[in-house]
Amino acid sequence: MIRKLRSLILLCSLLFSMTAKSAEETATEEPEENKLPLMYYQIAPNILTFYQSTGRKIGYIVVQVQIVVRGQDDFDLIDLHLPLMQDALIDFFNRQDKKTIEDLTQRESLRQQATQRIAEVIQDEVGRNIVENVLFTQYVFQ
Structure with missing residues (x-):
C-alpha cells in the first residue's frame, strides 16, 4: 500500500x-513579430537646427539619429515617411532651450521624448507603432 x-x-x-x-x-x-531582426535606419542628412541661447544669441545643434525598427517592411515604411520624421525632429529640437540641450543629464530624457514624438508621427501615418527606439549616435551643440 x-x-x-x-x-x-x-x-x-x-x-x-x-x-x-x-x-x-x-x-x-x-511573439512572432519579435522574431524579426532589428534594423537601424540612419536619418540623413543629420538633423541641424537652431535654438534660442542666452539673450539674443542663437545656438545650433547637430544630431545624427538612428531609428530602430523590426524587419524590412517597417524599415521601408520609415524610408517612405522620412520627410515627416525629419520635420518632427527639427521642430522638436527647435523647441528646446539652451539649458536642456547642453545638460548631459537631460540627454536621455530628450532621446525618450524624441522616440515618443517619432512614434506618434509614424502611428498617425501607418496606424501602428513600428518604432522600437530612437538613438542619438552623434550630438553636437554650440
Whole structure:
C-alpha cells in the first residue's frame, strides 16, 4: 500500500513538473513579430537646427539619429515617411532651450521624448507603432 502511494505521489510530481515546464516554455516564447531582426535606419542628412541661447544669441545643434525598427517592411515604411520624421525632429529640437540641450543629464530624457514624438508621427501615418527606439549616435551643440 505504501509502495502504491509512493508511486502515485511520484507520478503526480512528474506530471506536475512536466506541465510546469511546458507552461514555462510557452510563456518564454517570443511573439512572432519579435522574431524579426532589428534594423537601424540612419536619418540623413543629420538633423541641424537652431535654438534660442542666452539673450539674443542663437545656438545650433547637430544630431545624427538612428531609428530602430523590426524587419524590412517597417524599415521601408520609415524610408517612405522620412520627410515627416525629419520635420518632427527639427521642430522638436527647435523647441528646446539652451539649458536642456547642453545638460548631459537631460540627454536621455530628450532621446525618450524624441522616440515618443517619432512614434506618434509614424502611428498617425501607418496606424501602428513600428518604432522600437530612437538613438542619438552623434550630438553636437554650440
